[in-house]
Amino acid sequence: MNIGVIGSGNMGGAYISALSDKNLFFLELNDQRAKEVEAKYGAKRVAGINEILEKSDFVIIAVKPDVVEKVLNEMKKYDLSDKVIISLVLGINIKFYEKVLGEGVKFVRVMPNTPTLIKKGICGYSFNKNISQVEEEKVREILKSTGEAVEVPEDKLDIVTALSGSGPAYVFLLINALAEGGVKLGMTKQDSLKFVLETFIGSASMIKETGMHPEQLKDMVTSPGGSTAAGLLKMEQNSVRKAMIETVIETYNKAKEFSSKGE
Numbered sequence: 569m570n571i572g573v574i575g576s577g578n579m580g581g582a583y584i585s586a587l588s589d590k591n592l593f594f595l596e597l598n599d600q601r602a603k604e605v606e607a608k609y610g611a612k613r614v615a616g617i618n619e620i621l622e623k624s625d626f627v628i629i630a631v632k633p634d635v636v637e638k639v640l641n642e643m644k645k646y647d648l649s650d651k652v653i654i655s656l657v658l659g660i661n662i663k664f665y666e667k668v669l670g671e672g673v674k675f676v677r678v679m680p681n682t683p684t685l686i687k688k689g690i691c692g693y694s695f696n697k698n699i700s701q702v703e704e705e706k707v708r709e710i711l712k713s714t715g716e717a718v719e720v721p722e723d724k725l726d727i728v729t730a731l732s733g734s735g736p737a738y739v740f741l742l743i744n745a746l747a748e749g750g751v752k753l754g755m756t757k758q759d760s761l762k763f764v765l766e767t768f769i770g771s772a773s774m775i776k777e778t779g780m781h782p783e784q785l786k787d788m789v790t791s792p793g794g795s796t797a798a799g800l801l802k803m804e805q806n807s808v809r810k811a812m813i814e815t816v817i818e819t820y821n822k823a824k825e826f827s828s829k830g831e
């Protein structure tokens with residue numbers, strides 16, 4: 569499988585790292601960054617769009633949204649009929665890519681998240697109608713190299729953005745807030761953060777490994793009239809649950825606004 573990556577920033581670099589056992593090519597304009605990628609992962613740097621298309625069967629676009637159109641305008645000069653284009657670019661819908669590259673392009677839109685950087689990510693992805701079943705399986709192999717990958721209808725990708733794309737920022741905020749509570753009570757920040765961090769990891773693992781609903785697991789921890797019940801009551805009084813639901817909705821609305829610009 570020959571894979572090309574356009575852009576080697578955080579997301580592009582994550583896929584280059586995860587796919588380093590493949591026949592891998594990348595396009596990077598920054599010489600210093602390119603040297604780092606070559607030295608660390610052994611990927612082969614190419615000089616331009618024409619070369620990456622010539623050498624690759626699957627091409628991953630991992631550039632900033634404000635330069636993606638420039639990249640596409642360069643790509644459309646070449647024959648893309650036997651290429652599968654995979655975009656990691658936030659907020660641009662499939663229609664836009666088909667408009668620029670042609671309706672016959674084989675295309676996959678992906679919404680990854682930052683734990684992709686340590687191969688613990690999850691992405692949502694959508695195919696357009698032009699990709700074969702064999703190509704779909706190869707795309708899944710590429711995407712699963714960085715963690716979990718779940719196929720969803722394209723109109724649900726903005727929800728994926730709100731849940732998992734932006735989700736790590738919410739988790740980081742909650743972890744830090746709980747750790748600050750421990751500091752307020754007299755524990756060192758380092759120790760407090762360790763207890764909170766391992767609690768998040770263990771709690772998430774319990775949901776995943778037992779298959780139990782979070783509500784059931786919450787009830788297992790909560791004794792009537794106990795300290796956990798008191799803490800949960802305070803969370804309800806401060807509308808924490810409501811705030812988190814509204815956070816997801818607000819993020820979705822903003823993501824939807826960005827997506828509509830691609831139409």
